[in-house]
Amino acid sequence: MKIAMVGSGYVGLVSGACFADFGHEVVCIDKDPAKIESLRAGVMPIYEPGLAELVGSNVKAGRLSFTTDLAEGIAGAAAIFIAVGTPSRRGDGHADLSYVYAVAEEIGQNLKNDAVVVTKSTVPVGTGDEVERILKEANLPVRIAVASNPEFLREGAAIGDFKHPDRIVVGTDDDWARQVMSEVYRPLFLNKSPLLFTSRRSSELIKYAANAFLAVKITFINEMADLCEKVGADVQDVSRGIGMDGRIGSKFLHAGPGYGGSCFPKDTLALLKTAEDYEAPTRIVEAVVKVNDSRKRAMGRKVIEALGGIDAARGKKVAMLGLTFKPNTDDMRDSPSIAIAMALADAGVNVAAYDPEGMELAKPLMPEVAMQPNAYAAIEGADAVVIVTEWDAFRALDLDKVRKLAKAPVLVDLRNIYDPAEVRAKGFAYSSVGRA
Missing domain, CATH: 1.10.1040.10 (N-(1-d-carboxylethyl)-l-norvaline Dehydrogenase; domain 2)
Structure with missing residues (x-):
């Protein structure tokens, strides 16, 4: 089966590569020429373990390709997935659906064969109804159905999540669309992955x-x-x-x-x-x-307390280990590290940081932070070391080396990855989250 994936970001690229690995012919479509050229050259726009290898093997096998031409990409596709961004709309917090609707309009202008149009993007209830209206207004002489198929991919484990899902949710009341989507996911269904069909609005709300x-x-x-x-x-x-x-x-x-x-x-x-x-x-x-927003800033105050309080903290240096919101990704969006670094900077604290994958994306978000080439470079001369993201590389730090390099033996573990007794036995003043 030919599948078109409109959008080659996190969801579209991972989903497209996995569908191709199942044996489908997949075309990933994106308006960004630089991104498409990079993908053709084997350069991934995101960091996700195993993704470069998966994309490369399927491109080599001829099952996965990339294009900026939507008309070319959707030609002959039985299923057309919309996997573009739906960021929070500036000003009111609603999901910005302009990209989704723009794709629907472009599909309506170019579709020449029967196809199921599937919203893979995370969209509010009723979005599928509007996509359907846009396509109906195009008066195309072909059969079209609109379905919802939300993604449940964890960054850092997306390929495994796609290939071994807890469930596959498809929202449609159209029997033909059910048949097409069953064929799309047949490789997973044969492996007993639960395939749940619901109404389109229920599917949108499930996500x-x-x-x-x-x-x-x-x-x-x-x-x-x-x-x-x-x-x-x-x-x-x-x-x-x-x-x-x-x-x-x-x-x-x-x-x-x-x-x-x-x-x-x-x-x-x-x-x-x-x-x-x-x-x-x-x-x-x-x-x-509300609680989550306030908590991030509170973690900055926790570090300041470990430095001796607001008056003692000014002018001191903190080493932040980990910047991304979770390990095994380079994603900095709404990462707690941003609010923590800002709280420290506001208190007059100098911050040095290291993250295995996220520093390039972090730089414009944290101009006050000095990025370092490795964890020990960040720790050198620090009055406190703070673990913000639980990367594996931080789980077995040489604590003797840390104590030697740091100006003061203070460790603030915001992910509880160390045993308090072991760290204190090394001579550290140690604080963590939710442990006395």
Whole structure:
């Protein structure tokens, strides 16, 4: 089957490469000529483990290609996926659907064969209805159906998530569209991956509801971590204790500096705006957004306290290890490190930082931070070392070397990746999240 993937960003590129690996013929389409030329040359626009190899092998096999010409790309495609960005709209927080609708209009101007048009982008409820209206107004002499197929890819583990999904959600009431989408996902369905068909609006809401619920879990355990610090409990024990309950589950119960990234911040905000529009307010999600925003800045204050307080902190140096919102990605969008660095800079603290993949994208977002070539270069002369992102490279630092290089043996572990007793035995003043 030929598949067209309009948009070659994170979702489009990973999905397109995986579909090609299943044996489909896939054309990834993007308006950015530089991006397409880079992809043709084997240079990835994002960092995702295994992606370059997956793209390269399928290009070599002739199953995956790239073009800027939408008309050429969608010609003969049985399924056309829309996988363009839906960022938060400036001013009101609604999802910006201008890119989605622009693609729908261009499809309407160029489609010459029967096809199912699929919204892969994360879109608010009712977006598929508008895409369908745009395509109907084009009065094309071909058969068209519009379906929703949200993605559930974790950055840093996207290929595995695509090939071994918890579920595949397809929203459509059209029998023909169901047949086409069943064929698209047949390789996964044969491996017993659950294929859930719903109405289109239910499918659109599932994505937002899932991300909002995960954001609730993260924020909940972060608040429990604050309480643990006050009462002398250990949040990791609390997390394990509640996570062993099958009704709750252990995932997303790791205390830290708050959530960030490309999904949770914008999707929770978009869900709030949709709920407001339909006069069905989501008070829990509203509280989660506020608590998470304030938590990031609070982590900066936690570091300042470890330096001896606001007066003592001025002029001191902090080494920040990790800048991306999570490991195994170069994504800096809404990363807690941004708010933490800003809080430190506002307090007159000098910040040096290292991240294995995110520094190029971090530079324009953090002009006050001095980027370093490695972790130990950042640590040299520091009055405190702060672990912000739990990259594997930071899990086994040579603590003797750290103590020798640092000006003061102070370690602030915002991801709880070290054992407090072991670190303190090395002579460090150690603080973490939710542990006495």
